Amino acid sequence: MSRLEAPGTIRSHEQELKKAGDPTAMGTHCELRGATRVYPGSAGRPALHALGPIDLELEAGRFYAVVGPSGCGKSTLLELLAGLASPSEGEVFINGQPIEGNVADGVGVVFQDDASFPWLTVWDNIAFGLRQKGVSENIISEKVKGATKLMGLTGFESAYPAQLSGGMRQRVCIARTLMMEPKLILLDEPFGALDQQTRLLMGDELLNLWRETGATVLLITHALDEAAMLADVVCVMSARPGVLLDVVETGWPRDRDSRIVSKPEFGAITSRLWSLLREESLNALDTKQRGS
């Protein structure tokens, strides 16, 4: 069942897994402490306080989703964790080490926009990062084969992105990220452009991937049902500047799949998320309509 816990209390789960010697608890541990992000003003535009302060701890090997009103700072939060931006105040730690604007090793990011390279085949798209790193072709070949199989792309290795569906192109991007064996996978609305059925199936694939790699996953999504189905923990953000409103533990078993959407608990979780977000979303809409 859905239950709410204060952000600090989720630490115990990781400790339990480690004590039990769980091999899947191999992902990255992340922590934001008092992190804020203010975009400086320019050309007569005032500075914009986009995020925080936020305190959030991501335990190794768990699946997190972040939901919140449009423009509340979800992508900004992801950029801080990815090391693509530095906090204006506060700190971000990856495995206990502060990061300051450096993309940490073992972090993979997947964005909403189809980021496949149109001039490369599926195979070469997936191999791209490893080639950049100078990895030998033998090893690349083995890894690409594994990734195409895992992402259901076998048989399409020599196709170009334009010959694939949107869902397949997004799988190519996920496979390319996977190649780098990330211990922290950050996804910003990766299924936003897909139809509902494809989103559910991609969600199942993402769950498989998460189980197989033991990575820590943080998924940003507008879709409350996607968050409720996929995540162990749903972080609910307020309207801008986004702060953590609540942390909802879904309580799903690790071997879940999209069939849980028919369970009564699923409806209870999505209702809980909407009751937390409804007022915030109205506030965000109101602010947008006032043009501030």
Ligand SMILES: Nc1ncnc2c1ncn2[C@@H]1O[C@H](COP(=O)(O)OP(=O)(O)OP(=O)(O)O)[C@@H](O)[C@H]1O
């Ligand atoms: N580089 C930037 N410079 C100035 N303002 C920015 C920049 N990037 C984002 N913002 C602003 O910061 C706020 C938060 O943006 P962000 O993209 O993090 O929100 P979000 O919750 O991911 O939005 P959405 O739900 O619409 O995708 C928004 O008001 C946005 O316009």
